[in-house]
Amino acid sequence: MERETGSQDGPRVGVFATCLVDLMRPAVGFATVRLLERAGCRVSVPAAQTCCGQPAYNSGDNESATAIACQVINMFMSFDYVVVPSGSCAGTLKKHYPEMFANDPIWEPRAEDLSKKTYELTEFLVDVVKFKNVSANWCNSVTYHDSCSGLRELGIKNQPRALLENVSGLIISEGAEAEACCGFGGLFCVKYGDISNEIVGRKVADIQETDADMVLGGDLGCLMNIAGKLKRQGSSVEVRHVAEILADMHDHAAIADPDSVEDV
């Protein structure tokens, strides 16, 4: 039996943690679970999950991408909802799986079914379960980076802001270019590193214009890119996934910051 937490009579939610959260920043996974529990859900994190297949899909390797997609569909088919702490991976499940299986009599309906119940975390909290009870504190100003897939594939813009407004003490200072791409782009950031680096340079300049102490966002890929650039420039601006602040789980080091102050 897989581990299950939260309220037993709530909707059954499967968390698709995403490979980056799984590998790079477990804190986001824990924060996601905590938020879903608080929102009254019955939460599972299927142990066999790996990756949504987006790197393969975006590189033209449709054979691998569809094989991975079948695996994800099978794993999450039985849940009421699938919640993903990433706009771009949620977008893959929601928008691209149905595309991948277009005209496949068996898999297209399954992909459509999964698509209908898949949500990005903040989208799920605000639009589906109408979660209002954010009990978190953060007495500082933050700015928000709207990551491309979340914004343009899923229309996520107001949901994270609506949640953050309920964090006591928190002030949102919007960047003029909050919606601009950070230049991550999956494998693009390595393949065309020079260009990617210039794009993220403009992104962090916009962030610094806001005078915020922290950048939040819903996609770890973008956040790692932004944090990597800020830290290379010696900036003290912290970078975190929005779930960490919403779940009030932010005592550990921010992205790309040293593990703990005493260790430095």
Next chain:
Amino acid sequence: MDPQIRQFRGNARGAINNRNLQSALAKLSSGFPARRSQAAARLPEFEALRDEARAIKDHVLEHLDIYLERYEAEVMSAGGQVHWCADADAARAKITEICKAAGAKTVTKSKSMIGEEIAINGHLESKDITPVETDLGEYIIQLRDEPPSHIIAPAVHLTMDQVADTFMARHEGLDPTRALDEPRKLLEEARAQLRDKFIGADVGLTGANMLIAETGSNVLVTNEGNADLTYSLPKVHIVIASLEKIVPTLEDAATILRVLARSATGQEMSVYTTFCTGPRREADTDGPEEYHVVLLDNGRSKLIGTEFQAMLRCIRCGACLNHCPVYQTVGGHAYGWVYSGPMGAVLVPGLIGLEEASNLPNASTLCGKCESVCPMHIPLPRMLRSWRQKQFETNRSGSFARVALRVWAALARRPGLYRLAVGLGIAGLGAWGRRRGRFAWLPMAGGWTGGRDFPAPNGDTFIAQWHQGARGDASGAWLRRQGP
């Protein structure tokens, strides 16, 4: 201009280090997008017009043969001629033939990306015919012997000082101490230089923003009025256009015009919108005696019926370039041929082959901004992915990135093995990087770490910790407890 797309990476690096270019691009990136969004916001029916415009072009592409034949019939009944050209060679030969027949020494030109696509200038020069660009931007880059860097703003890569220097160097017989420090002065000087050329030209060559089937007209949109002089002064007029430029009716043309300028420059309308139909009639006071249309295919009809058909809806507004983070970083020349930015990255592999253009579909973050602003709703990111897929299928060679990706994908399909492998990898990486929280350098990730640090992972994976019963708490104690 011969394609130089293989040099994309090197070109991009050069572009990033070119200060003048970067300041010109910064201006473009803040100017055009802001003006577009204001123009769109001022027009309540803008979104509805986009849908209509898309529907018009989709309809045409489904019935292209019918509309092309109708168009040809109308051009002929207005006294003009249509020359069907399958490729660039055929189009060049036809244009030269018409010029020779007219005994042309100089040809004024206006507004044609197709002219660039078939490299007509060099060809005419080789036949002792002098082409004179009359669009200010085109004129400037012709003086500098450079290709255009943007489909609607060909000299957008230059700063005003560079233009002034070019005029100083190339305009002979003028006071070398004259001031050229304002756009207006530059414009006046160019205008004075061009006036005689307009009057002396034997043939006028223009592109076309649209071809209208019901009237046989071509539509020209400019801000300088140069197209009108190119059309009306010389004895012979040649329109060079690709076949997907067709629209059924004047009404349809009006719909597309309403989204075109708004998307391109944020203007409600361009300053001049001209409808040219055939040669002068008896009662006309001006206009050409001959009217030719060189209708070019050059690979476009092959795209019909494929997943790239929607690319032929493109009206060349340039919005996708203006909003593209990659274009904003490297400018148009880096792309190595006439068409740049997202529309170029989709169209060029279709026109000249994926092998030659293999860089273009990959040099994109797939951020989706282009599709969101494209007045014709062209799904550019989806098509970039389709090119990548074709590339993956045909390219069996084992580049490093490709092998790494295959290994990753193979692991992702085997959860047990994946857990084992990533668990070990992450533990090692985490132990190495946890003290600083990041890496300044990582093997084989130079593309990233050249300009950025790479965040270190936080110890054990989430899935492993979760299934060991961890909950994560505010203090982050689990990180240290569970860490390697």
